[in-house]
Amino acid sequence: MGLEDLEIALDLEKEFGIRFDNQDWRGVVTVGDLFDRTQCLVKQRIVDGVICSVGIACKKCQYVLKGLACKGECPECGELYVIEREIDDHVIQEKVIEIVADVCCVKKTMVRLQSRLIEDLNVG
Numbered sequence: 580m581g582l583e584d585l586e587i588a589l590d591l592e593k594e595f596g597i598r599f600d601n602q603d604w605r606g607v608v609t610v611g612d613l614f615d616r617t618q619c620l621v622k623q624r625i626v627d628g629v630i631c632s633v634g635i636a637c638k639k640c641q642y643v644l645k646g647l648a649c650k651g652e653c654p655e656c657g658e659l660y661v662i663e664r665e666i667d668d669h670v671i672q673e674k675v676i677e678i679v680a681d682v683c684c685v686k687k688t689m690v691r692l693q694s695r696l697i698e699d700l701n702v703g
């Protein structure tokens with residue numbers, strides 16, 4: 580993972596409350612691969628109404644909400660939170676493209692799902 584990869588990963592993590600590990604990043608060649616991987620991690624964030632990602636934290640005090648229900652009160656500060664179970668694929672795709680374009684300093688219209696991160700967008 581290069582610096583720009585890392586920046587893209589961090590931005591996506593922050594946006595969606597997910598965590599990439601090196602294995603998730605393996606085999607990611609195109610923007611479409613990155614979208615697939617992000618979509619997959621988003622689906623795993625909440626299982627049976629329970630938060631399963633360490634990337635989801637209380638917005639007020641940053642307490643990690645893993646293991647708690649997707650709706651409730653932060654045990655640390657009492658802030659009410661609601662974590663959306665599903666995020667529309669469209670929203671995820673749009674955000675992935677936006678973040679890649681931002682990190683690569685190109686226009687959003689230059690970034691397509693079939694764009695290769697290294698060869699076409701000079702990531703890494």
Ligand SMILES: [Zn+2]
Nearest residue numbers: 637640653656
């Ligand atoms: Zn809190």
